[in-house]
Structure formats: C-alpha cells, structure tokens
Amino acid sequence: MAVHSVAVVNSDLLQQRILGDAIERLGFKLVLNAPTARLSPELVENTRADVWLVTVQDDDELCADSFDQLLSGDVPVLVGMDAAPDNKCTTFLRWEKKLLTKLRDLTDTPAPAAEVSQVPWERKSHPPIELPVEFAGLNRQVPIAIFVLGASLGGPEAVKEFLDALPAGLPVAFVYAQHIDERFEQALCQAVGRHSAYQLNNAENAATLSCGDVLIAPVATRFDLVGLDRISVLDQPWDGPYGPSIDGVIDVVYNHAQRRFGCILFSGMGSDGSEGISAMPEGTQIWAQSPAGCGNASMPESAINTGRVTYIGDSYQLAGRLTEHLKEIWKEDYERKPDHQCG
Structure with missing residues (x-):
C-alpha cells in the first residue's frame, strides 16, 4: 500500500515536533514541517503532499496568495487542527487517534482489516441526488x-x-x-x-x-x-x-x-x-x-x-x-x- 504524504505548516516549534513525530509514527510520510512565514506560492507548488495540516496564529505573517492557492487546489487542507498536548499527557492518545482518523479520512486510507467495522467515517461512493420533478x-x-x-x-x-x-x-x-x-x-x-x-x-x-x-x-x-x-x-x-x-x-x-x-x-x-x-x-x-x-x-x-x-x-x-x-x-x-x- 502506498504511503501517503503530509505537509505541516505551524509556527510553534514544539507543535511542529509533536506533529511530525505523530504523523510518522502513524505510518504517514512527513514531506514538510515549516512555519507559516515560509509558506509561499512556490513552496505550495513544489510540495508534493496528499494532505496539508495548517495552523495560523493571530500574529503569524501569512501570504494570502499561498493560502488561496492551497484552498483552491485539489489536495485536502485541514485548517486549525486541535493543538497537540504533551505526549506524556493523559489526553495525548485521544488526540493522536483523532489525528489518525482525520488523516485516513482525508487521504482515503483504509483502516487495517480488524478495524474496518469501527470506522463510521469511511468514505463511501454515493449515487447522485436527483432534483424532484416538482422543481x-x-x-x-x-x-x-x-x-x-x-x-x-x-x-x-x-x-x-x-x-x-x-x-x-x-x-x-x-x-x-x-x-x-x-x-x-x-x-x-x-x-x-x-x-x-x-x-x-x-x-x-x-x-x-x-x-x-x-x-x-x-x-x-x-x-x-x-x-x-x-x-x-x-x-x-x-x-x-x-x-x-x-x-x-x-x-x-x-x-x-x-x-x-x-x-x-x-x-x-x-x-x-x-x-x-x-x-x-x-x-x-x-x-x-x-x-x-x-x-x-x-x-x-x-x-x-x-x-x-x-x-x-x-x-x-x-x-x-x-x-x-x-x-x-x-x-x-x-x-x-x-x-x-x-x-
């Protein structure tokens, strides 16, 4: 199975480290882990990621064109993921499970066979909804x-x-x-x-x-x-x-x-x-x-x-x-x- 790649944009160095470690531990490939100030149209264009995790703080310097390019592309972007707790914190495993769920959902990564029955979020192919004849x-x-x-x-x-x-x-x-x-x-x-x-x-x-x-x-x-x-x-x-x-x-x-x-x-x-x-x-x-x-x-x-x-x-x-x-x-x-x- 192909390993999906993840790009992280976060200006907090501690959050970068925790996110990077968690992403790789969960079986994904980390292809970018950069502060918001580095985000540019060229970086977006040259980063081959299957999903972007972007966190923007109030005092971040952000290139609006870069964010517009991200949102208008075909690669899913998760903006504002919950801040990661310290990995010694009792809530860390719950946070990491939520991250895994979201990454699987955004990249269409199936869960292992033993877990399939427990993944209600798994994406399904739906028939188109027809316009009622009344309209x-x-x-x-x-x-x-x-x-x-x-x-x-x-x-x-x-x-x-x-x-x-x-x-x-x-x-x-x-x-x-x-x-x-x-x-x-x-x-x-x-x-x-x-x-x-x-x-x-x-x-x-x-x-x-x-x-x-x-x-x-x-x-x-x-x-x-x-x-x-x-x-x-x-x-x-x-x-x-x-x-x-x-x-x-x-x-x-x-x-x-x-x-x-x-x-x-x-x-x-x-x-x-x-x-x-x-x-x-x-x-x-x-x-x-x-x-x-x-x-x-x-x-x-x-x-x-x-x-x-x-x-x-x-x-x-x-x-x-x-x-x-x-x-x-x-x-x-x-x-x-x-x-x-x-x-």
Whole structure:
C-alpha cells in the first residue's frame, strides 16, 4: 500500500515536533514541517503532499496568495487542527487517534482489516441526488427556505461535501457562518464552491439572497436581511469571541425568514450555535452533522445535547434530507398556489 504524504505548516516549534513525530509514527510520510512565514506560492507548488495540516496564529505573517492557492487546489487542507498536548499527557492518545482518523479520512486510507467495522467515517461512493420533478424547470428567485450552515474546525470539508451533493435547481438559499481568519474570507468562496452547483458569495451591501445562493457571513462585521431577502452589511462587530458568531447569524436569519428558516451545524470546536437554536420554537428544522464523521465533534455534540436537533446525518444524508424537506414544503405551501410560483 502506498504511503501517503503530509505537509505541516505551524509556527510553534514544539507543535511542529509533536506533529511530525505523530504523523510518522502513524505510518504517514512527513514531506514538510515549516512555519507559516515560509509558506509561499512556490513552496505550495513544489510540495508534493496528499494532505496539508495548517495552523495560523493571530500574529503569524501569512501570504494570502499561498493560502488561496492551497484552498483552491485539489489536495485536502485541514485548517486549525486541535493543538497537540504533551505526549506524556493523559489526553495525548485521544488526540493522536483523532489525528489518525482525520488523516485516513482525508487521504482515503483504509483502516487495517480488524478495524474496518469501527470506522463510521469511511468514505463511501454515493449515487447522485436527483432534483424532484416538482422543481424541474422552475424559474424562481425568492427561496422557499433559507438555511444557516454553521461550522468551525473541519467545517469547510463537510460543507463542501454537502453542497456538492445537492442537485442544481433547488429553491433554497444558504447563509454560511464559518469560523475563519478574516484574511481567508475571500478564499473560502472558491475553496468550498469550486465544484458546487450553488453560488458562494461574500457579503455585499444591497445584494439580494436568491435561490441557489450561499452567502458567506462576514467575519468582522454583522449583517442583516431586510425586505425581499436583501443583504444589509452593518458597521458593528459580532458579540462573542468568534467571527462570525453562529448564534448571531441564527438570530439574524430566523428573525427575517421565520417559517422559511432552517439550520445545520457541522464540524467544529466549541458550542457556538447551541444558544441560538435553543431559542427556536418547537418544530424548527435544526439538523446536525453526525459527530462520528466530524474533524471536531464538539459543535454538533453541543447542539444535539440541547435536545433541539431534529435530524442527524453525514453530509450526503443531510443533502438528501434537505432535498426531501424542500419537496415537502413545496407540496404543502406552494404547489396549489400558482401566485407563489413567480418571485
């Protein structure tokens, strides 16, 4: 079996050493272990890796073109892996197992035969999800549902898989709240949307959120939705330590969309989003990625623990559930109301 190669970018020398040792001990080949300041387009171009592990600190000097090149390439990039504990720490083995799981997932490396039954994250080949006949040829601008997609660590991969699985033509729009450094906000559109039938856009004042759009919630400033799904960018920071605040995005979208609102919480650290969904009325569509397949499961686990999550699945299952949900909405609220079909 071929040995997969891993490139590490991390400015902490101790983390570099622990990561390098762990990667090689787990049976992967370490081809780069460099600080963030060394990252350049030439280094990205010349490094033959099957996966990149990148950690960026607030005070790191980073070449934005290099990161954009990484995210827009075909090689998977894991941004912000949990910091490794000391190898004498009681939590080290748990951290190392999580690293192994993620590396296997990103490189399609099968587990040894004895472990195969214990790997729920193993990637499977899925048939394409078909567009319901109700939406064939539908020329509609106003979405019948607006879903918040909330994510942190491991989120871009999970959200990309979800969007890629959706059939083109669904009458839905999304607001994607991803914890990410502001410097990477523009690159996120290309990285997550490059194979999707749905259009990822950064927030622009007075732009309209239409069917097929995925609005990237701005990292530094709040926004609002007004009128006929028009975006209003505000000169106000988000509350809390993260930008964008997933709780804040949930509030904004629910207050505007009301019955059209839905929310899916994907892989991520922390509990952002749990407070927001806890305030939602009973019956609200609140779904979560299955923790077993997450790069970091604490965000969906926190959501599930609120008791408000009504559906749990992997990215493909979530895409299938959304397709069926939209079909149900259409039949109940729109199919027999021709005046609603233009918009």
